[in-house]
Amino acid sequence: MSHPRVRLSPDTRREQLLDLGVSLLATRSLDELSIDLLAEEAGISRGLLYHYFRNKQEFHRAVVRRATDDMLERTTPDPSLDALTRLTTGLAAYLDYVESNFEPFMSLVRGAASGDRFLREIYEDARGVLTGRILDSIGELGLTRSAATRLLIDGWAAMVEETVISWVQEPSVSKDQLIGLLAAALPAVLHAAESPARPVGA
Amino acid sequence: MSHPRVRLSPDTRREQLLDLGVSLLATRSLDELSIDLLAEEAGISRGLLYHYFRNKQEFHRAVVRRATDDMLERTTPDPSLDALTRLTTGLAAYLDYVESNFEPFMSLVRGAASGDRFLREIYEDARGVLTGRILDSIGELGLTRSAATRLLIDGWAAMVEETVISWVQEPSVSKDQLIGLLAAALPAVLHAAESPARPVGA
Known part of the structure; x- marks a missing residue:
């Protein structure tokens, strides 16, 4: 998620978030993978995340x-x-x-x-x-x-x-x-x- | 649990409750098997059940x-x-x-x-x-x-x-x-x- 000089399309952004989600799963179980953690690691707000995933289950x-x-x-x-x-x-x-x-x-x-x-x-x-x-x-x-x-x-x-x-x-x-x-x-x-x-x- | 003319030992009673639990599982998942249901089917109080099983998880x-x-x-x-x-x-x-x-x-x-x-x-x-x-x-x-x-x-x-x-x-x-x-x-x-x-x- 470094240097977003180019404006990413929502689809590309969602794909990046999913890649990040998979990499976070390397060291924790699915139960431990929260929207809060993803927001923190992605450096974006929880509110913005809910634009991509309706809830934790969908994520x-x-x-x-x-x-x-x-x-x-x-x-x-x-x-x-x-x-x-x-x-x-x-x-x-x-x-x-x-x-x-x-x-x-x-x-x-x-x-x-x-x-x-x-x-x-x-x-x-x-x-x-x-x-x-x-x-x-x-x-x-x-x-x-x-x-x-x-x-x-x-x-x-x-x-x-x-x-x-x-x-x-x-x-x-x-x-x-x-x-x-x-x-x-x-x-x-x-x-x-x-x-x-x-x-x-x- | 019919006609308890003979006083059952706690161990025997617990065994009977477990048999009943297994038979109740025939038509429902473990998640749906509650202490309340067991109490109702066994015809005994919830309080008495907690004498045999500390909680739902142990049951x-x-x-x-x-x-x-x-x-x-x-x-x-x-x-x-x-x-x-x-x-x-x-x-x-x-x-x-x-x-x-x-x-x-x-x-x-x-x-x-x-x-x-x-x-x-x-x-x-x-x-x-x-x-x-x-x-x-x-x-x-x-x-x-x-x-x-x-x-x-x-x-x-x-x-x-x-x-x-x-x-x-x-x-x-x-x-x-x-x-x-x-x-x-x-x-x-x-x-x-x-x-x-x-x-x-x-």
Whole structure:
């Protein structure tokens, strides 16, 4: 927010405030992120802030949405790569994101479990984008779409989230090893589902 | 609470109140479960209830603990069975429990994600018991314990929770099929971790 020599458009200003909100979330929980704190850090009045965000709840939702969009953008796969490489590079980018943005990421996860319907929707939208990328690769991985694969891809996404959160807090294996484990887990789970012992129908 | 002809011990009475609390949770969230409602349903005064539970928070924690203990008890494996049968019967019992006790179960899951440290501890204890049962079977499944297997077993538990919650709300495959998918996923994930391409060290 330094030297506002150029008059910023309201949209640009709002984007800057959201970036600031996400960066403030690095060292505190969503509950601790108040409009007062944002005003102080941005060097503008509370009154002006209420021009951009109707209330604390709207501000929180917008900040979580912004953090989530960042994560989705940074993990966007390069379509020129093959499915398995997209999977490992996507996992590496996701791991990097969670490692560097642990608190904003946890705000998303905790928000989803809270009673806030909008935070839950942001979370589910993001989960949908991430699992959609996997579903798009399913044919390339030699597998077919079915109700079972959809369930298992969602389950694998939960496995990735759980494992990454616990790894960031206690890195018991190397980062490369974790990426290898999670990348190997996906085809393993999906191929096991296609084993002839238990036919999988869609 | 019918015909209290025999004077109940305080412990027995408290247990009955907790059972009532869990059953009330079948049709409402934890937030909606008040001391007033419990008093009305139990046919006793609010004052007497505060003899058993210091406040609403303590009551909520005790109810969630009770629901969790029920789940752990009902899913206790029969030690005379082999590891794979223990896995499938354990999964079937877990699925039955979540299906019949969806709201109490979701109170546990949501409580864990909330800021309440005690609810989080109850959840983590329960998760620890469930994954501990898997860890105890690891040798019998032809696998070895390592930091990687521990991470993946936790990840698989998250996959089971996610998949079962989503299946109860939208049963897109049969119950037997779901149990088969989740049972097959565990050794698949663990064996993939032991593949020689990426050596797994503890």
